[in-house]
Amino acid sequence: MKDLGEIQTRGLxxxxxxxxxxxxxTTKAAVIDLEARLRGFxxxxxxxxxxxxxxxxxxKALKNAGVPAEKLSSVVATGYGRYNVPTAKxxxxxxxxxxxxxxxxxxxxxxxxxxxxxxxxxxxVDEQGRRKAFKMNRKCAAGTGAFLEEVALRLGMDVSELDxxxxxxxxxxQIGSYCTVFTSTEILTLIRRGEKVxxxxxxxxxxxxxxxxxxxxxxxxxxxxxxxVEYNPILAExxxxxxxxxxxxxxxxxxxxxxxxxxxxxxxxxxxxxxxHQTEASG
Amino acid sequence: MNPEQGVFRKDFESxxxxxxxxxxxxxxxxxxxxxxSPKVAWCTSVGPAELLxxxxxxxxxxxxHGAVLGASRRAMEYIPxxxxxxxxxxxxxxxxxxxxxxxxxETPLTKAYGISGVPKPDVLVYNTxxxxxxxxxxxxxxxxxxxxxxxxxxxxxxxxxxEAHIKDVAKQMEELVPTLQEVSGSRLDMDRLRQVVRxxxxxxxxxxxxxxxxxxxxxxxxxxxxxxxxxPAVVARGTQEAVDYYELLLGExxxxxxxxxxxxxxxxxxxxxxxxxxxxxxxxxxxxFMRLGSCIVASTYCNSWIFTDFDPDDxxxxxxxxxxxxxxxxxxxxxxNYIERIVRQFHVDGIVFHDAKTCPNxxxxxxxxxxxxxxxxxxxxxxxxxxxxxxxxxxxxxAVTNIEAFVEQLEES
Numbered sequence: 001m002k003d004l005g006e007i008q009t010r011g012l013x014x015x016x017x018x019x020x021x022x023x024x025x026t027t028k029a030a031v032i033d034l035e036a037r038l039r040g041f042x043x044x045x046x047x048x049x050x051x052x053x054x055x056x057x058x059x060k061a062l063k064n065a066g067v068p069a070e071k072l073s074s075v076v077a078t079g080y081g082r083y084n085v086p087t088a089k090x091x092x093x094x095x096x097x098x099x100x101x102x103x104x105x106x107x108x109x110x111x112x113x114x115x116x117x118x119x120x121x122x123x124x125v126d127e128q129g130r131r132k133a134f135k136m137n138r139k140c141a142a143g144t145g146a147f148l149e150e151v152a153l154r155l156g157m158d159v160s161e162l163d164x165x166x167x168x169x170x171x172x173x174q175i176g177s178y179c180t181v182f183t184s185t186e187i188l189t190l191i192r193r194g195e196k197v198x199x200x201x202x203x204x205x206x207x208x209x210x211x212x213x214x215x216x217x218x219x220x221x222x223x224x225x226x227x228x229v230e231y232n233p234i235l236a237e238x239x240x241x242x243x244x245x246x247x248x249x250x251x252x253x254x255x256x257x258x259x260x261x262x263x264x265x266x267x268x269x270x271x272x273x274x275x276x277h278q279t280e281a282s283g
Numbered sequence: 284m285n286p287e288q289g290v291f292r293k294d295f296e297s298x299x300x301x302x303x304x305x306x307x308x309x310x311x312x313x314x315x316x317x318x319x320s321p322k323v324a325w326c327t328s329v330g331p332a333e334l335l336x337x338x339x340x341x342x343x344x345x346x347x348h349g350a351v352l353g354a355s356r357r358a359m360e361y362i363p364x365x366x367x368x369x370x371x372x373x374x375x376x377x378x379x380x381x382x383x384x385x386x387x388x389e390t391p392l393t394k395a396y397g398i399s400g401v402p403k404p405d406v407l408v409y410n411t412x413x414x415x416x417x418x419x420x421x422x423x424x425x426x427x428x429x430x431x432x433x434x435x436x437x438x439x440x441x442x443x444x445x446e447a448h449i450k451d452v453a454k455q456m457e458e459l460v461p462t463l464q465e466v467s468g469s470r471l472d473m474d475r476l477r478q479v480v481r482x483x484x485x486x487x488x489x490x491x492x493x494x495x496x497x498x499x500x501x502x503x504x505x506x507x508x509x510x511x512x513x514x515p516a517v518v519a520r521g522t523q524e525a526v527d528y529y530e531l532l533l534g535e536x537x538x539x540x541x542x543x544x545x546x547x548x549x550x551x552x553x554x555x556x557x558x559x560x561x562x563x564x565x566x567x568x569x570x571x572f573m574r575l576g577s578c579i580v581a582s583t584y585c586n587s588w589i590f591t592d593f594d595p596d597d598x599x600x601x602x603x604x605x606x607x608x609x610x611x612x613x614x615x616x617x618x619x620n621y622i623e624r625i626v627r628q629f630h631v632d633g634i635v636f637h638d639a640k641t642c643p644n645x646x647x648x649x650x651x652x653x654x655x656x657x658x659x660x661x662x663x664x665x666x667x668x669x670x671x672x673x674x675x676x677x678x679x680x681x682a683v684t685n686i687e688a689f690v691e692q693l694e695e696s
Contacts, residue, residue, distance in 0.1 A: 080680055095688035096695075119681065131692045133657070136685055138668055 009034060012269055015073040018061065019261025020054050021094060022046055022081025025117030025145055026227060027053050029061035030258035031072075036104065036266060040065025041255055050084035058087070074265035078257050080118065092264055094257045095121055095134050101260030102223045103129040105250040110221040113212055114257075115228040115235070117145035122216040135215050143211030145228045147180050151204055154184050155197060162201050163232045169202035171195075178211060202234075209238050223248045230254035293544065295508070297532045304515050304528050306396045313398035315341050322405040322467050325424065327417045328517055329587065329606055330410040331435065331456055333483050333598070336521045337476035338460075338467050343402050345420065347518050348392070349377025352384055353562025353672035355391040362673055375416035376641040376672035382423055406466045408459065409434035412612050414644045433462050437607055442614045444607050452603035477595040479521040480602065484593035486520040489529035491589045496536040497580040498629045501545035503536050506556045506579035507569035508546065516588040551576035552693050553630055555622065557583050558637030559645045559671040564679075571683060575690040581629045583610050583622070584645070611644055618647060619656060626660055633693055634664045635686070640676035663696075665689040 021028040030041045042060035047053050077085035078097040098114045112123040120137040152159040177183045224236045230253045240247040324340035335342050352358040361383025370379050407421040425432035435455040438448045519525035556579045594601035636648035653664035669677035
C-alpha cells in the first residue's frame with residue numbers, strides 16, 4: 001500500500017470518503033477510510049437516470065461498508081456522468097482517477113491502460129505519480145467494452161462467456177479491421193470458413209490488444225485497468241504475451257476509477273485543508 | 284453540479300462595427316448582382332483578392348460562407364445533400380456544406396444580412412495554397428453558372444519559399460489578368476493594385492497587432508474571439524473599411540490591456556490551438572475553456588491571415604510571396620519552428636491539436652508533430668478529433684473529457 005505520508009489527520013478520525021464513477025455501461029461507488037482501505041463498494045448498470053442511479057449506487061456502497069451517510073467527508077465524482085452526481089463535492093475525469101487508483105497500488109512510473117465500456121485510454125505516469133501524457137482512442141468503438149458486447153451479440157452469447165471460450169482456443173485467427181461493423185463482417189467470413197468459435201473469440205481479444213498497441217508503444221511497467229479486464233482477465237495475459245512482460249492488474253480493476261476518486265477526496269483532506277479550516281474556525 | 288457555472292464573457296464594443304462591416308460587404312455584393320455591376324469574383328480565402336479588387340471586382344469568399352454554415356450549425360442540413368451527389372463525406376466539409384446549401388437554394392446570409400442569396404459569380408479564382416479541394420469546389424460552380432474558372436497552383440510542403448517559387452506563382456498571377464480583363468471589361472491599373480496591396484498590408488499589420496495583444500498576461504481576448512473578429516481580415520482586406528475596423532478594435536484591446544481586463548477571469552493556463560476551429564461548437568468550447576481557467580491565446584488558424592510580405596512597390600511578386608509563405612504551404616520542420624516561436628512569445632503552457640476529419644491539410648497531428656513538440660518544448664500536447672463543419676465526426680463527450688483531463692494534467696504539473 002502506498003504510504004500517504006506524515007500528514008495531519010486530526011479531526012478526520014471516524015470519517016470516510018467516497019468516489020462515484022458513472023461510466024458509459026456501469027456505475028461504480030467505492031467507500032474508503034482514513035487509511036485508504038476499501039470499506040465497501042457497489043457496481044450497477046448506469047441506465048438512463050444518472051443522478052438517481054449514482055445516488056442509489058452510493059447508498060448501497062455505504063450500506064455494504066456499514067458507514068452512515070453523515071460520516072462521509074466528501075464524494076468525488078468521475079466518469080461520463082460525473083456532472084450528474086448530486087452530492088459530488090469535486091469532479092475529476094476518469095483519466096485522473098484511474099491514474100490515482102493505479103498509482104496507489106503500484107507507486108512507480110508506469111503506463112496505464114484503461115479499457116472501458118465506451119473508450120480506451122493510455123495514461124503515462126511518472127515516479128512521483130504525476131501524469132506525463134494521455135491518449136484516448138479515436139471515435140470508433142473497436143477495442144472497447146462496447147465492441148466486445150456487440151460481437152458477443154453477433155455470436156449469440158453473453159459477454160461473460162467470452163473469456164472462458166477464448167481459453168479453449170487452439171489456433172490463431174486474425175481479425176484485422178478497426179471498425180466494429182467491419183469486424184462483425186469479418187467474423188461472418190470466419191464462421192463461413194469453419195473456424196472454431198473459441199479461436200474467433202481469442203482472435204477478438206487479440207484484436208482489442210492490437211488496437212491498444214496502435215495507440216501507444218506501451219513502455220515500462222504496464223498496468224491494465226477498467227471494467228473490461230475485470231471480466232476478461234485473459235486480456236492482461238494476451239497483452240503480456242505481446243509485450244513479453246508481466247502486465248499488472250490492480251485489485252477490482254473495474255472499481256479503480258471510483259477508488260481513485262475517493263482517494264482524491266481523502267488526499268485533499270489529509271493535506272490539511274479541513275484541519276486548517278477547523279483551526280481557523282475555532283480560533 | 285452545473286458544468287456551465289462560473290462562465291462569463293465580456294462582449295466587445297467593436298462588435299457593433301464588425302456587424303456593419305460584414306453587412307456592408309454582403310449588401311454591396313447583393314446590390315452588384317442586381318445591377319449587373321460591378322462584376323463579382325469568387326475567390327479562395329487566401330487567394331489573390333488584391334488583384335481582383337484592383338480590377339474592379341467585388342469579391343466573395345465561399346470559405347467564409349462555409350464557416351458561416353458551420354457556426355450557424357446549418358452545415359449538418361447541407362453536407363448530406365452534397366454527399367448524396369457523390370461528394371464524399373471524407374472531403375472538405377466547407378465544400379460539402381456550401382454545395383449542399385446551394386443545391387437547397389438556402390443561405391443563412393439572407394437572415395443575417397437581408398440579402399437575396401449567395402451573390403452569383405462572374406468569374407471564379409482559386410489558389411491551391413491551402414488544398415486541392417478549393418479547385419474542385421470552384422469547378423463545380425463553374426459548371427453550374429457557366430462562368431470561367433481560373434487559378435493558381437501553389438507549391439506545398441516547402442521548407443523555405445525560394446525565388447523559384449515566387450517567380451512561378453507571380454507568373455501565374457500575371458497570367459490571370461487577360462481572363463479577368465475580359466470578364467470585367469476594364470484593364471488592370473497598376474496604381475490601383477499598389478493601393479489595394481497597401482491597404483491589405485495595413486490590414487494584415489493591424490490584424491497581427493491585435494492578435495499580439497493576447498501575449499499579455501492576462502490575455503484580453505481568446506482564440507474564440509479571434510475567430511469572430513477575423514471576418515474583415517478575410518473578406519475585406521484591401522479595403523479602407525477593414526483597416527478602420529482593426530484600428531477601432533486595437534484601441535479597445537489596448538484599453539483592456541491598460542485596465543488588465545482578462546478574457547478568462549482566472550487565467551491559470553495559456554494554450555495554443557493548432558488546426559481548424561470546430562465552428563458548430565465555438566460557444567460550447569469557449570465556455571468550457573473559460574470554466575477551466577484556460578485561455579487559448581494563439582492559433583495557427585487565425586495567424587494565417589497575417590501577410591507581412593505584401594509590398595505595394597512590388598505587387599505581383601510580393602503577393603506571390605505572401606500567399607506562398609503561409610503556414611500551410613510549409614514542411615513539418617518549418618511549422619514546428621513557427622509554433623515554437625509563438626509558444627515562447629505568448630507564454631503558452633500547452634497545445635491543443637484539432638485533427639479535423641475532412642481537412643487533412645490543416646490537421647498537423649498526423650505525422651507525430653505533437654510528440655516531437657512535447658519533447659522539444661517540454662509542454663504537453665492534446666489531440667482532439669473533430670471537424671470544422673461536419674459534427675458527425677465530433678464526439679462531445681470524448682472531447683470534453685479529453686480537454687478536462689488535459690487541464691487536470693496542467694494543474695498537476
